[in-house]
Amino acid sequence: MDDLLERLGNYLVWRIGKAEGEEVLVVRVGLASATPEFGQLARLRNVSDEEIEQLAQAGQLRIEWVN
Numbered sequence: 001m002d003d004l005l006e007r008l009g010n011y012l013v014w015r016i017g018k019a020e021g022e023e024v025l026v027v028r029v030g031l032a033s034a035t036p037e038f039g040q041l042a043r044l045r046n047v048s049d050e051e052i053e054q055l056a057q058a059g060q061l062r063i064e065w066v067n
Contacts (some may be wrong), residue, residue: 011031011032012029012030012031012032013029013030013031013032013034013035013038014027014028014029014030015027015028015038015044016028016044016047016052017044017045017046017047018044018045018047018051018055019042019044019045019062020042020043020045023055023060024055024060024061024062025047025051025052025055025056025060025061025062026044026062026063026064027061027062027063027064028041028044028063028064028065028066029063029064029065029066030065030066030067034066034067037066037067038066041066
């Protein structure tokens with residue numbers, strides 16, 4: 001399973017940040033072919049490693065699949 005996920009990872013793109021006006025960590029993931037769609041979504045603000053850890057531990061996490 002780990003090998004399969006690692007191979008799939010070569011075809012994925014992602015963006016991690018905070019949505020404007022929300023205290024939630026947003027992880028956007030999609031196939032590389034969906035890269036243009038990422039540019040059409042609301043911008044995510046950069047977050048530090050510490051903020052990522054705090055939000056994830058608090059359960060303030062949203063995962064979005066980008067088509």
